[in-house]
Amino acid sequence: MKRAIAPDSPDDVGQRPAKLRRRDSSSTVPIPSSKKQEQITLQPPSPLSNNVSSRKINEQECGHSAIVPPSKPINKRQEILQWIPCPSEEFDEVDIMSQPASKRSRSQSTSTDRGRTRSVSPSASASSRDAKSYAYKAVNYVTILETKGCFMRQSPAGPTSEEVALCQRLLHQPVETPRGTLFDNEFIEGFHDALRNRSEARLLIDLHPLLIPSAENLFIQGKEELRDVIDGYNDPWLKTEPIYGPKPQPDHARGLRWSTFSDSQRRKLGIKPDEKSLYAVREDMYFPYLTAEVKCGNQALEFADRQNMHSMCIALRAVVSVAQAAGCSEEVHRKLLGFSISHELESVRIYGHYPEIGEDGIKYYRWLVKQFNIWTEEDKWACYHFVENLDREFLPIHTGRLMHLLEEIPDPQDVPFELDIDDEIGSQSRIWSQERPAYSRAPSAQNRGLQPELRSMIQVLQQQLEEQKLQQEQLSAEQKAREERLAAEQKTREEKLLAQLEQQKAREEKLLAQLEQQQERLFKLLEQKEI
Incomplete structure (x- = not known):
């Protein structure tokens, strides 16, 4: 045996x-x-x-x-x-989420001891999704944001009265409500019960489209005003630099497509599909104007607000940069340049975001537009109506503002001198004031166009040239006036001397006349004595 x-x-x-x-x-x-x-x-x-x-x-x-x-x-x-690493460690999750999508997809498969790949379990996928918001849960995150010029509150001045009136129109302007949805009275109670204690993914799939529908889907259904809008769902903003912490990865974001801008405007912005840019957040999304975060639980809305604040500060930073390059900073001062929405199963928070530009730099604030419960009869469609009016009224303002600012920026082809990015990129700073990250670019012929980091220098040089020209004109005018004044004074003195000479001549002629008269009298007296 x-x-x-x-x-x-x-x-x-x-x-x-x-x-x-x-x-x-x-x-x-x-x-x-x-x-x-x-x-x-x-x-x-x-x-x-x-x-x-x-x-x-x-x-x-x-x-x-x-x-x-x-x-x-x-x-x-x-x-x-x-040798097999533990898949639940936090640093692995954070590192995976910080990688690009192509690399992250490869890193989410684990090799077994026989060389075969093993797919990640749903629980591991959920923990990776939560890893993106890990940094926002730090106790001091709000304080650190304030040191960067981003304040999760309203400023003492607040947005302008025109912007407040705009928000009221976005909230209350009548909008046609969709029919045949789970918000109908016969379905809404069961729909609410089905979503209790469910995951963020379930809320994003079932509830979120009733609050913020897809702009691209609405365009397919016939809304032509959304032609230039692109959606992003849980896409990491790999094309830009964060204010603090990880790169933003909003659950839903709306921005402008690459095709929105002409060749001349793209030259002015210096944006290219394969390069990082201050004005791009992902491959085909520029100047985002709406971000949304979905959470589970009321306390989690605070973390969603932090994520939205970070995302919108980056979005506002791009618009302010264009305004500064155009020399029109006053056109964005205290103006609402973007909006964010945070929601969980029960409630929604809508914020408007605006910059304040002063002598102490640029600061970004938020203003509470409305906070409400989703499941009340009067407010169940409030978020949908707001987003619908946002597309109708704010989107044209947002696009028109950018187009106007870009018109004020000179085209690189019209600049009479060339600027070498390879020589200047190391010494030139970014336009924005709060964060000035340096985007590394490989030296190439494509990098010799006008880039965002040099636009500020060009504006300063142009202003200096204009000031010098004005000074020269002023000096010329002053010198001419002084010469005219001296000439007038000299002429006055000459006229005065001539007048004095004439007076003296007149006196002399008078004296001569008197002498002649006396002489004649003497001749008469002598003649009388001789007689």
């Missing part, structure tokens, strides 16, 4: 290297020993493993690096399992 071998018995340990040797014979290296030379098959060590001691063998003898196992025997199964 054959004896059964236990899994952890020495015989089992001795048999496993043979299996490993058959799978990967290239990793078999000679290991010197004091007793005899033997071949031991080893798996390359994982970079996350800290329990295996290693050292290099003479590379001239082996041709590559190898690991010398410790003198104490180690169970090979335990050694291999030690």
